[in-house]
Amino acid sequence: MSSCTRCNNVVTKYRAQSTDNELLSIHTERAIYLKKSQERNKTRDELLKRLSALRNSGGGVLLIHVNGTRAGDRCLKYFDEFVGSIVTRLLEPGEVYANTYKRQWLQDILEYCADSAVFIHIRVAAVTAVTDVKGVATVDFNTKLGKDYENVIPTTQQLLTVRSHRRTSTGPAITGLTDDSKLHEDVHIQLKRFLPKPQSSDEIQQDATTFVEYLWNQLKLKDSITSMSKIPDGGSYYLGIGERVNTSEDGTYTTVIPDVRGFELKLDQGELEETLKSKLRDCVLLGRSENTFTDVPSDLIAIAFHPIPSDHQRCVLRVAVKCVEGVVFCDRCGPRTYMMENGQICRMEKGMWLERIM
Ligand SMILES: [Zn+2]
Known part of the structure; x- marks a missing residue:
């Protein structure tokens, strides 16, 4: 180019x-x-x-x-x-x-x-x-808003509204996968299948950093964390669960049901958990209502591995996200946009970005 x-x-x-x-x-x-x-x-x-x-x-x-x-x-x-x-x-x-x-x-x-x-x-x-x-x-707000079936790009005015909302910092309680019939996507629940491309599957399953990068970028965990943290009571992201079409035996009724397949975790659970939390520390930023930026609380997410009842070799990974006051960004530099300085393009500093939307 x-x-x-x-x-x-x-x-x-x-x-x-x-x-x-x-x-x-x-x-x-x-x-x-x-x-x-x-x-x-x-x-x-x-x-x-x-x-x-x-x-x-x-x-x-x-x-x-x-x-x-x-x-x-x-x-x-x-x-x-x-x-x-x-x-x-x-x-x-x-x-x-x-x-x-x-x-x-x-x-x-x-x-x-x-x-x-x-x-x-x-x-x-x-x-x-x-x-x-x-x-x-703004080229990329680096934060999303949840709708019941997708995460969407916010407007600056919506972010200002979210930022000024008073919210209690609560999150979903981590329990087992007792009633998976309730696992339908909405603003609090995101389901992802674990289906990496065959050529990259081994690398993803054997290296914690590659696994987390795959989860973060390709499977959009970063979008779920930024959107669920804005919603009262937070939400849960499940890896290893999809949805499938289910038709009654007589063929007269069709609906969609959760498809809990899980995945085989070849990595150490503790190592994966620590790598994910370290990703959060390195990449996530909180824009607070008093116009400052800080680290996110260390308990923003909680992680659990639920074994699949039918196959204990396989599990579902659950990332529970707490609701926090302010706006969570999936980039330590905040929203991504640019400006001209002495004839050169440079990234706009997050404080200046904030000043311009106030
Ligand atoms: Zn040319």
């Missing part, structure tokens, strides 16, 4: 005639817009980084080299589909898309430059104060 000669030439030519507040550029490949891949996610994130930096620093222009565009192609459909849903994330409540981004081929602005036909020009507006707060365009 580093810039190519064409990027450098076009940016130099554009800069010579521009009076924009800030100017950033990025080199992309057209082919990656078209199908899902790691590279595609990476490019999206790089775009978000640049757009948020511009939005948080008075606005400006982003030039995007779309390498692989054929001469004469004026279609922006694939690009729009590629960025459409993610750039909306950078809008604060009340902000309007069309007033924030204006995208067009650079050719329409810089006609005398030969390469401008393969560059997209996006004019990006600064975050505007829609309410009485300054506002900030």
